Amino acid sequence: MLFKVTMDVQLPHTMPKETADALKSRERELAQSLQRSGKWRHLWRVVGRYANVSIFDVASSAELHDLLLTLPLFPYMKIEVEALCRHPSSIHEDER
Amino acid sequence: MLFKVTMDVQLPHTMPKETADALKSRERELAQSLQRSGKWRHLWRVVGRYANVSIFDVASSAELHDLLLTLPLFPYMKIEVEALCRHPSSIHEDER
Amino acid sequence: MLFKVTMDVQLPHTMPKETADALKSRERELAQSLQRSGKWRHLWRVVGRYANVSIFDVASSAELHDLLLTLPLFPYMKIEVEALCRHPSSIHEDER
Amino acid sequence: MLFKVTMDVQLPHTMPKETADALKSRERELAQSLQRSGKWRHLWRVVGRYANVSIFDVASSAELHDLLLTLPLFPYMKIEVEALCRHPSSIHEDER
Amino acid sequence: MLFKVTMDVQLPHTMPKETADALKSRERELAQSLQRSGKWRHLWRVVGRYANVSIFDVASSAELHDLLLTLPLFPYMKIEVEALCRHPSSIHEDER
Amino acid sequence: MLFKVTMDVQLPHTMPKETADALKSRERELAQSLQRSGKWRHLWRVVGRYANVSIFDVASSAELHDLLLTLPLFPYMKIEVEALCRHPSSIHEDER
Amino acid sequence: MLFKVTMDVQLPHTMPKETADALKSRERELAQSLQRSGKWRHLWRVVGRYANVSIFDVASSAELHDLLLTLPLFPYMKIEVEALCRHPSSIHEDER
Amino acid sequence: MLFKVTMDVQLPHTMPKETADALKSRERELAQSLQRSGKWRHLWRVVGRYANVSIFDVASSAELHDLLLTLPLFPYMKIEVEALCRHPSSIHEDER
């Protein structure tokens, strides 16, 4: 099941650089692991902003919530979720 | 070059059903042709709305504009365009 | 899987009363049938507005979209969909 | 009488983890007690956000206000309240 | 129980003057009757707009919805409802 | 002359409890004194929020501004002012 | 007493030119008469829009409402009213 | 050339009273000097808010920007600028 997820990151300016770097490093590792698993199907940067547009492919919305909660940057992100499904004009039979 | 495009369709309630059906049929043909060409890389329905979220892969923003202008439903759509690029945490080397 | 759905109805003032009544009657029948099937779990009126707040329990977001599309009032409603899941402080083991 | 209540939690990043944990623990206890009493009829997590959608069943709006004020997280929540009532197409005779 | 209700009226410019006058006349009669009954406790004009701010005193939110539905101008109004209760700094013991 | 005033209070989380209590105590005293004088005609709590909806009856908008400025919580409130007047369907001859 | 009033005019595209011209002509006459009386103290065009920013000087907000209601374009305008008063840093003793 | 300028002041609650008083005192001096020069033609307080509505009369928009930059409260203000010009229904030949 597909969801479009938009994440806007806002780290406090007072956060020490080491803390921020550690958070980002762990975030990247998890993001890459989830991409390899196929759950985080697409991950794009929004031009000009510290934000991404992502497509998740999960078994349920509960699974999506649990995944997002594990992201190290979760407390510093504004997240918007939108449910997607196959478009009748798609040339693919599945939601791809 | 990738762009996320959101299209909300609003046909006037006074439009005859035949006119609407003809527009939608031509829209679908063009959408499928553009998907096969690789320009319209993804096309998803937004759940609960007569709207789609799409990813276009074009050579320039001018090419994107020209493509969108050719859509038969263009005069009846509210369109939002957002430039995307490769995310540094993507597991792919390209913008895929 | 649960989704909160908000539907705001706006019938054109020019619609003949018979057409509106027929639409509403078919809408009610379908809404009641979907409630009895358990898919449309809750249906509440928003005080002071021709709108409802609903909870749907479906197998997938695609199923939700297909259900909403069949509603006779669909072309006249502004619909917003929000994915819900079990809250960790809920006293129930499931999403109820 | 039914009210839909949406609560968005925003704890300050500077709050010590122990303080936050204590607040959340007391919030959970009270939320569960109110659920068991039947006042807090439904409690769902909004997917991807530290927020909930709830349905309260109270004798008056004053009672609802008093309940919300006792929540330990009240000072850290953005709360929206919307009055609901039975929908004429509901299959139930009461507001359930 | 008190509710603040804001009503913005927007009659279509194409409505014949007689129809509009008849609607307004019936609206006024009903509004005055509800004021005399004590249900519609206050009714004020918003300066510069075809709109009012009102305070209703009803037994339940369902009763409020039923009252608003009977207003002849209901189909032409944008209505917002907000639940109020006694303020702890009020000099009155009741919600007055 | 009547004005509807909405006040949303937002005390900084870092304010010591004693300071907050002293501010609120002085606010309450002044609010009650102004109610007794008839200037602050109505004061209601908005359900679920640290906010009020008020009706002021003053000789001029300048007088209203001067009153609001004297409120101890003024620096911590988001205030919105809307001018009201007698509604032509009111059953009272004055603005009551 | 001063009020800032913003008026945005939106005439229906279907209004015959003669009707529009007659409305505008009567609007101008009344606007000029009110300016000469000193009630409509300032009248400026907003650059690029069919809109104005105005300053009214009236005895009460009720008088302002009555004046605005008499404007021939009232049914076609979106009006916003904001109460103003003398600024403490003004070099004038009055609200001028 | 006329511009309407709206300034909303938001001083940090942590600013020492002496610093705030000094800023406000210098702001007032400059505001009065600019009023006497004729550049800051009108200065009104918005009722109920720490904000003003002003009319500037300058030779160019660049001059307006330079004036606003010199205001001691500039870093603490949200400023909105709107270009105005003579209204065709004004009874004055100039922009007054």
Place this chain on the structure above:
Amino acid sequence: MLFKVTMDVQLPHTMPKETADALKSRERELAQSLQRSGKWRHLWRVVGRYANVSIFDVASSAELHDLLLTLPLFPYMKIEVEALCRHPSSIHEDER
């Protein structure tokens, strides 16, 4: 003096194609004439929308208003105007 102007065009779907074509043709002629005169310094299409972003170079805001009023599509456009000036980090001495 520079102004950024954004124009969103919305022609009624009921406008006959000949009328629309005639309007657009006259709009283009005037736009090109104003570009050649140097008043309409830049004219860009916003990708995906029937809208443009323009830079005007005029002697006064009144001149800008008069120019915009002469555009044949003026009654069908939503126009936003923003005053610009030379940026202190510009490598040019003038506003270019």
Place this chain on the structure above:
Amino acid sequence: MLFKVTMDVQLPHTMPKETADALKSRERELAQSLQRSGKWRHLWRVVGRYANVSIFDVASSAELHDLLLTLPLFPYMKIEVEALCRHPSSIHEDER
């Protein structure tokens, strides 16, 4: 390829003046270097705000993102990006 970029700068009031000056100085150097290279084609100040409107001419949206990321003020700016292209009524053959 052209992009309109709007940048709103918001430095924390607690930032030491030396830090702010150093950031601004490096920002100016880079901005001027990018202007000389032709990538940052236009840079204008928005009147009354610590903000700019810019036109970038880059080979791809990815290049634009990389340029913006290098700006020393990037963490303190709210940035909006809009893709532009040649307007059919432009008198130039290219996007100039």
